Amino acid sequence: KAGVTQTPRYLIKTRGQQVTLSCSPISGHRSVSWYQQTPGQGLQFLFEYFSETQRNKGNFPGRFSGRQFSNSRSEMNVSTLELGDSALYLCASSLGQTQPYEQYFGPGTRLTVT
Amino acid sequence: ELKVEQNPLFLSMQEGKNYTIYCNYSTTSDRLYWYRQDPGKSLESLFVLLSNGAVKQEGRLMASLDTKARLSTLHITAAVHDLSATYFCAVGRGGTSYGKLTFGQGTILTVHP
Numbered sequence: 001k002a003g004v005t006q007t008p009r010y011l012i013k014t015r016g017q018q019v020t021l022s023c024s025p026i027s028g029h030r031s032v033s034w035y036q037q038t039p040g041q042g043l044q045f046l047f048e049y050f051s052e053t054q055r056n057k058g059n060f061p062g063r064f065s066g067r068q069f070s071n072s073r074s075e076m077n078v079s080t081l082e083l084g085d086s087a088l089y090l091c092a093s094s095l096g097q098t099q100p101y102e103q104y105f106g107p108g109t110r111l112t113v114t
Numbered sequence: 115e116l117k118v119e120q121n122p123l124f125l126s127m128q129e130g131k132n133y134t135i136y137c138n139y140s141t142t143s144d145r146l147y148w149y150r151q152d153p154g155k156s157l158e159s160l161f162v163l164l165s166n167g168a169v170k171q172e173g174r175l176m177a178s179l180d181t182k183a184r185l186s187t188l189h190i191t192a193a194v195h196d197l198s199a200t201y202f203c204a205v206g207r208g209g210t211s212y213g214k215l216t217f218g219q220g221t222i223l224t225v226h227p
Contacts (some may be wrong), residue, residue, distance in 0.1 A: 033213045042220065043202065048213030056214045070145040090156060093165050094213070101164070102204070103215065 002027065004093045004106035005037050012111040012112045016113065021109045027091030031055075032074040034066060037088040046089075047076050050096055078111075084114045115143050120218035127193045127225050135221045137186040137203035145213050146186045147215065150199045155156040157202065160188075187217050193225045 005024045013019050026034050033056075034046040045058040049068035066076040072093075078085055088110050092103040117140040127133050137146070145164055149157040161170045162180045163179035163186060168172050174197065186203055200222050205213040 031213050033215070033216075035217075043217040044203075045214045045216065050213060056211055058214070092157075092215075096212070101162055102159055103147070103206075104159060104211075105149075107156045 004091060004104050006089075006091055006106040009107065009110060010110050010112075012114060013089050014114055015081055015083060017081050017113060018073055019079060019081060020077045021089055021091075021111075023074045023076075023093075023106055024042045025074070025091075026104060029093040029095055029104075031094045031096045032068060032072065033092045033094075034076050034088045035075050035092065036060075037090060037108075038086075043090075046076065048058070053097055078081035083113050086111060116143065116205060116207070116216045118203060118216050118218040119202075120203055120221050123219055125221055125223045127223065129192070129194055129225055129227055130192050130196055132192065133190050135190075135203075135223075136203055137188070137218055139184050139216075141183075141184075142207075143184075143205040144208040146177075147204040147206065148175075148177050148186070150187055151202065151203065151220070152199050160201075164208040190223070192222075195225050195227065197221055198225045202224045210215045210217075 031050045035041045048056040061081045063073040068074045072084045088108045090108045094103045094104045148160040161177040166181040168179045174191045179186045200220045202220045204217045
């Protein structure tokens with residue numbers, strides 16, 4: 001069974017640009033959650049999508065947005081990049097509100113903003 | 115607001131020794147997760163604990179959950195170098211908050227020969 005895939009794996013962008021990251025969940029999984037990991041703030045929840053609907057949102061500015069497609073693939077977009085957006089962005093896929101409740105993480109996209 | 119605290123944050127162990135990582139959380143929750151992260155890598159799922167008194171074991175790692183104390187422990191038995199990594203606990207709630215996990219700060223474990 002293929003795992004969670006994220007593309008691209010690495011990105012270097014300049015302040016003020018925008019970026020789109022992609023996440024393909026495990027086949028059959030309908031929930032995709034996004035997290036930001038930084039040395040200073042740790043792992044922070046961005047948002048969750050389930051069946052193409054945003055179900056939860058973390059405390060991030062409106063520059064961070066996302067969407068989910070009918071095949072459960074998800075994208076997140078960050079507009080007007082700031083230096084502080086440099087981080088490892090992880091997505092996690094799960095079945096939804098059914099057991100075994102496992103959330104499987106992808107390899108991440110490492111974003112560097114210069 | 116749900117808060118999750120781990121201790122210790124840094125743990126230096128000798129091979130062959132036992133130790134425990136603690137994870138406290140502030141409000142009632144449905145699920146408790148333990149993850150492992152190697153440097154530069156993603157999160158690897160270790161355990162999901164769902165009910166009070168749940169205990170799960172895999173190799174040298176054993177996790178337990180006490181929902182009344184809002185405490186989970188990750189016990190390491192006879193540590194080996196391969197266990198060196200950062201360990202995170204994370205808490206999930208039900209209902210509309212299902213997909214949101216709140217993570218602890220992580221415990222950096224280093225096992226020395």
